[in-house]
Amino acid sequence: MLERARELDTADPLADYRDRFDLPEGVIYLDGNSLGALPKTTPDRLAQVIGEEWGHDLIKSWNTADWISLPQRVGGKIAPLIGAQSHEVIVADSVSVNLFKLISAALAMNPGRKVILSEPGNFPTDLYMIQGLEKQGLATQRLAARDALVDALDEDVALLLLTHVHYKTGEKHDMASLTKAAHEAGALVLWDLSHTGGAMPVELNECAADFAVGCGYKYLNGGPGAPAYAFVAERHHEALEQPLSGWMGHAQPFAFDDDYQPAPGVDRLLCGTAPILSVAALEEGVDLVAEIGVDRLWEKSRALSEFFRECLSEAGVKLDLVSPEDAYHRGSQLSFRHEDAYALCQALIARGVIGDFRAPDVLRLGFAPAYLRFEDMAETARHLAEVLESGEWRQAEFSERAAVT
The missing domain is CATH 3.90.1150.10 (Aspartate Aminotransferase, domain 1)
Structure with a gap:
């Protein structure tokens, strides 16, 4: 052989x-x-960010090196890899934090419904985030086996939360059919692409997905603890409300207003200041995957x-x-x-x-x-x-x- x-x-x-x-x-x-x-390009890129942009230009690099728009720029590069428009994806925080934001947003968009439906054996952080909201009295977790998910969708389900490719077995869900079934039941859908993005084609918009999250350190080669990304379909941008209303998600963060006003579109998913070194490293991996x-x-x-x-x-x-x-x-x-x-x-x-x-x-x-x-x-x-x-x-x-x- x-x-x-x-x-x-x-x-x-x-x-x-x-x-x-x-x-x-x-x-x-x-x-x-x-x-x-x-x-191989990542060490040189980080050396540039550290030595030139941070070391020499200091705070000016938020403008001269365009650090300020790095989350949007890298998110826009990830978008075509997952079947999304560039303004629907942003790099921010971790998968866990983005799950919390988007589960909360889905609950707010589906008043009167509190059930988050998932499957036993899903990646733990997905379930833990549901359970954290459940302890606050904001959500109710419901688990159903893969072949029983469609039957478990009823008028109480606000959100179907699934990992597209199972982390342990590698089994892939039928994104299109499950999204369609959830919508027919009046539920929204959040896909975890952590074992998908950068490895295989995904068509979020073609499947009419509502939300998605994914990590940057696996197939996107962004480095240990690389930032995650989040997708919100354009049709939900105006209605999107997330609970971590940090200053970078403000419509005018440098106005320093006392009262929060969300930024337009997916930018409102931002919370704190972006980790520039990590996002810069992620961009090298994303560029390489996109080239291939x-x-x-x-x-x-x-x-x-x-x-x-x-x-x-x-x-x-x-x-x-x-x-x-x-x-x-x-x-x-x-x-x-x-x-x-x-x-x-x-x-x-x-x-x-x-x-x-x-x-x-x-x-x-x-x-x-x-x-x-x-x-x-x-x-x-x-x-x-x-x-x-x-x-x-x-x-x-x-x-x-x-x-x-």
């Missing part, structure tokens, strides 16, 4: 982009769905994951696949169930193959096609076969590894 992998790499139209990332020698990085690799093109990334992602499954079969590796069989129904990852998945993951890391573990028993491998090769797939399958056959994952003692998103 290694020879075939190298033939596929030679024919890969995205192969040259691997050199645009700073990747450690001897490492196969299959954790890009938790933290994307470092674009999401459609091409998605095509290669599917090819990588299917080739990896072929390699596993060729190597005689039998693991319980918990991701959908059909590549079109899953995100850019494959997840496998194994009773000792944590130890198995650690054994692979010791060999330089970095995937991750999801409790209680899932080995998750993320495919970031901008910098992964078909050769990496063949080598990972070889390592996995050797680890399972040798039993080294049983023998080694592993220190606990933090589980990141």
Whole structure:
């Protein structure tokens, strides 16, 4: 399979982009769905912001370097990657904070309804934000299994909150049909794109989505703790009210009025001052993803994951696949169930193959096609076969590894 992998790499139209990332020698990085690799342009960009814009121009850079509009500018660049208009997306805060803002906004836009519908096993922060509002008496959480979500939509549901691609299994929701069903029930819809944005095509406007959030540190390669982004459909801009009415979300922040007046459109989602270094780093990753093109990334992602499954079969590796069989129904990852998945993951890391573990028993491998090769797939399958056959994952003692998103 290694020879075939190298033939596929030679024919890969995205192969040259691997050199645009700073990747450690001897490492196969299959954790890009938790933290994307470092674009080689990012250190120079940050050095410019630190040394020239901050160090030399100081406060003038809010104007001369246009720091003030950086959240809008980078949001506008993310917009076409998720099927939105440039003025519908803004970079701000974290996914968790943006969830809180938009859940609250949806409740205010749907008076008389308090139920937030989601599914058990959704990413914890999505559920925790619902529960936080529930403790304040502002919302009621309702959970329904995937195949029961449509039936759970009734006149009490204000908002359907779902993650487009499930963080653990990689299973993808049908955004268009679920959004349509929610609207028919009088509910709004908020999509979490954290495992989608920058990895696969999304058509928020085509699907008539109301709101969306997503993170910047996974497939957008914005760096650890990179700011998130938020989408609000243009039709909701006037009605949008969010509870974190910070000064940067004011219509005239430098008028320093005592009373809050929301900025027009999606700008009202801003709260405090933008973290300029972090947003500047995110812009480098977004620019690179936009240059490559999401459609091409998605095509290669599917090819990588299917080739990896072929390699596993060729190597005689039998693991319980918990991701959908059909590549079109899953995100850019494959997840496998194994009773000792944590130890198995650690054994692979010791060999330089970095995937991750999801409790209680899932080995998750993320495919970031901008910098992964078909050769990496063949080598990972070889390592996995050797680890399972040798039993080294049983023998080694592993220190606990933090589980990141």
